[in-house]
Amino acid sequence: MTEALDRERWLNDLRSRVPEVTVIDALARQSGGALLLDVREDNERATGSPSGAIGLSRGFLELRIEQLEPDHDRDLLLLCGSGQRSLLAGEALQRMGYRRVHSVAGGMAAWKTAGLPVSAGTLDSDAAERYSRQVLLAQVGEAGQAKLASARIVVIGAGGLGAPALLYLAAAGVGHITIIDDDRVERSNLHRQVVHADARVGVGKAESARMTLLALNPRVQVQVVAERLRAGNVEALIRDHDVVVDGADNFATRYLLAAATRRLSIPMVYAAIERFTGQASVFDPRRDDSPCYRCLFPEPPSAADAPNCAEAGVLGVLPGILGLVQATEAIKIVLGIGQPLVGRLLTYDALGMRFRELSLRRDPACPGCGAEATFTGYTDLEHMCAAAL
Known part of the structure; x- marks a missing residue:
């Protein structure tokens, strides 16, 4: 019980620093020019990702984000599986100087429940793992890997x-x-x-x-x-x-x-x-x-x-x-x-x-x-x- 309470306090503390938006708000912001980042792992994204989202695993976020988006004033929306890893990712980006960072509450689970548009993953779980280091390159990505496959x-x-x-x-x-x-x-x-x-x-x-x-x-x-x-x-x-x-x-x-x-x-x-x-x-x-x-x-x-x-x-x-x-x-x-x-x-x-x-x-x-x-x-x-x- 104590561990559960401590975790809830920790999450609330994160939420106080990293603002959250609903999946509906996230879709509207994305239409207005915000960058939606799916920070789940490659194998998770293989089953599908929000349409228009950029896949960038949480573990590589700090290494790759400035190459992907050098503008620290860009509106960034972070989505994970349930809305917890995206809070951690948001905190990391704030430390790097990104000023408009939001976590998508409920993550991919809430996105699917709301019936929002999802793009099927271009890579299955085997390909996502096999080519993971190559797909991380902004010049390749899943689209480039699909080009290689064809x-x-x-x-x-x-x-x-x-x-x-x-x-x-x-x-x-x-x-x-x-x-x-x-x-x-x-x-x-x-x-x-x-x-x-x-x-x-x-x-x-x-x-x-x-x-x-x-x-x-x-x-x-x-x-x-x-x-x-x-x-x-x-x-x-x-x-x-x-x-x-x-x-x-x-x-x-x-x-x-x-x-x-x-x-x-x-x-x-x-x-x-x-x-x-x-x-x-x-x-x-x-x-x-x-x-x-x-x-x-x-x-x-x-x-x-x-x-x-x-x-x-x-x-x-x-x-x-x-x-x-x-x-x-x-x-x-x-x-x-x-x-x-x-x-x-x-x-x-x-x-x-x-x-x-x-x-x-x-x-x-x-x-x-x-x-x-x-x-x-x-x-x-x-x-x-x-x-x-």
């Missing part, structure tokens, strides 16, 4: 670059991932192609990668295409995807991708590695100012000038770094946030531990995207690359 990304190659890119795209919750690779896992791959395992030596790389991704995140859909990208299938295989991640290890595939992504208007996230160095960029044909891959390499270099990893060697961690850059750029493109590497070439020197950024402008005379460029066919591109070998 995105379709194709990764060309499950090798050095594709392996880390695939792992983090799956972990981030990209809903549909297509893996195109006709090679098989070799023991010499394992020091850098971390999506595979020793027990899967001899297994197709695309299938091996699929097994790892589904073990990491069973929510994603992974399509395996155990084919080599060629003139006859390139458009069919990458069509209907939102982003193409280029993890290829040869120029013929890259020239095919450059042409096909341009014709299909799909962003291409490029990277390449050699020994201790790498580079990355984004070629986005949806943008008039974006260069294409052939602005960087108008013609394929000779095999002597561009040896592959089997000939030149590669530091095992190098493709991990560049592959993660690719995954980052692909996620940014899907979410529409930040500044993708369009018109910029990011270079990395592992020995010197230096990143440099070079400007990459669209070439008016580019044979791939210039004013006089003419598409002669994918077969001609294959022949062009074969002649350079």
